[in-house]
Amino acid sequence: MSISEVKISDILARWYLDHKRDLPWRKTKDPYAIWVSEIILQQTRVVQGIDYYHRFMNRFPDLQSLAEAKIEEVLKVWQGLGYYSRARNMHAAAWQMITDHGGVFPSTYQEMLKLKGIGPYTAAAVASIAFNEPRAVVDGNIHRVIARIFGLFEPPGQVPAKCGICRKAEALLDRAEPGIHNQAVMEFGALVCTPANPSCRSCPLQKHCTAFGKHLVEELPVRNKKTTQKHRYFHYFIVHSAEGILIRQRTGKDIWQHLFEFPLIETPRPVSPGRLMESTSWNQLFTDSRVKPFKVSKMIKHTLTHQVIHAKFYHLDAFPDNFALKSSFQEVPLAELGKLPVPKLIENYLEILID
Ligand code: SF4
Structure with a gap:
């Protein structure tokens, strides 16, 4: 670590200890709870994440309860966060830890990667x-902070061998207090060195910041080109019957x-209800x-x-026959x-219906 890296790391740690938010997962060293919070925070902002964290921890307080739950229950608690594969993976990982690690969360980086x-x-x-364990974390927040402080024009998502920002993050890491250091950089990125309108005027790192000194704050970090979003057109049928409403579980x-x-x-493009009713798909669905x-x-x-769903809901008294x-x-x-766990799109529509 060079003198300036030591200084930057110290300033970040001091800033963190004075300004960190009071968050539930910061009051524990339980790896299970920290894991849950980290996965939730990959999906949502802290304010929303707190509710999900409490819901998740109340329902699945430990590895055993998560592993033994039905996947539908896990998805129900996750409902609205998106990227449901993350919840499915957590459920599978909990099983792995029960079967391969005697129900104990592994204590090393290398074991966790498995x-x-x-x-x-x-x-x-x-x-x-x-x-x-002295391991530097590099997420979007940290990428931005390091890119700006050191003036690095490197797009996110580089493979480790080509990731200069990862090497800088390792060099900056306080190896005596890696947990505090990593949380300090993440919190700093979330509260001070934000994507838009960073608080440069009151920033404790202003003197050390290359982007600030060279007027590059707007240009850094380098962003990946926007991926094009796919548009999909969903026509949902709410089929009322004496027994209830028809539903099925998505597979594939x-x-x-x-x-x-x-x-x-x-449908690949928008169609009117009239056109839809003349289509082969309609005839395949209704006898x-x-x-x-x-x-x-x-x-x-x-x-x-990566997708935009355009949905319409069709209400039918078509009896399931x-x-x-x-x-x-x-x-x-x-x-x-x-x-039952349903996509947020359907949850929102059901709320409108019930209102
Ligand atoms: S001076 Fe601005 S760009 Fe530089 S670290 Fe501070 S907030 Fe970020």
Whole structure:
């Protein structure tokens, strides 16, 4: 570590101890709790994450309870956070730790990397915070802070061998207090050196910051080119019957695996209800061509990371007998639907319906 790196690291640690937010996962050294918080925070902002963290920890307070839960229950608690594969991976990793590690969370970075869904970022965060292992964390926040302080024009997501920012993060790491150091840089990135309008005027690192000194704050960090978003058009059918509403669990490698949804027709572009009713997909879904929706919602836009879903909900009094694929669906009373994990898009629509 050079003198300036020591200084920067000290300033960050002092700033952190004076300014850190009072967050529930900062009051524990339990690797399980720290792991849960880290995965949740990869999905959402701290303010929203606190609620999810409490819900998750109340329902699954330890590895055993998470491993033994049904995946639907885990997904229900996760509902609304998105990237449901993360919740499925946590469930699988909890099982791995029960079966391969005697129910104990592994205590080293290398062992953690063998667990499902735990990559270098999460392993470094848990190993440093829970076990004080000197591993530098590099996430988007830390990438930005380091790029600005040292004036590094490097896009995110470099492989380790080419990751100059990762090497700088390692060089900056306080090896005596790696947990505090990593949390200090993350918190600094979240509160001071923010993506837009960073607080440079009051920044304790202003004197050491290359981006500030060279007027490069706006240019750093280098951002990856925006990936194009795919647009998808979902037509959901709310089929009311005496027994309830028809739903099924999503399977396959698409989004929302294992979540429940209504019967669906997907089209590559927007189509009117009239055109949809003349389509082959409609005829494959309904045995009786006279079936007509009594209500169609307006188009609802739901944005995911790489996809935009444009959805319409069609309400039908078509009794399931008119429904060709009836056998692949369950009939669930409306009151029971709330207990099943559903995509946020459907959860939001159900809330409108109930209102
Ligand atoms: S001076 Fe500005 S850009 Fe530099 S570290 Fe501080 S907040 Fe970030």
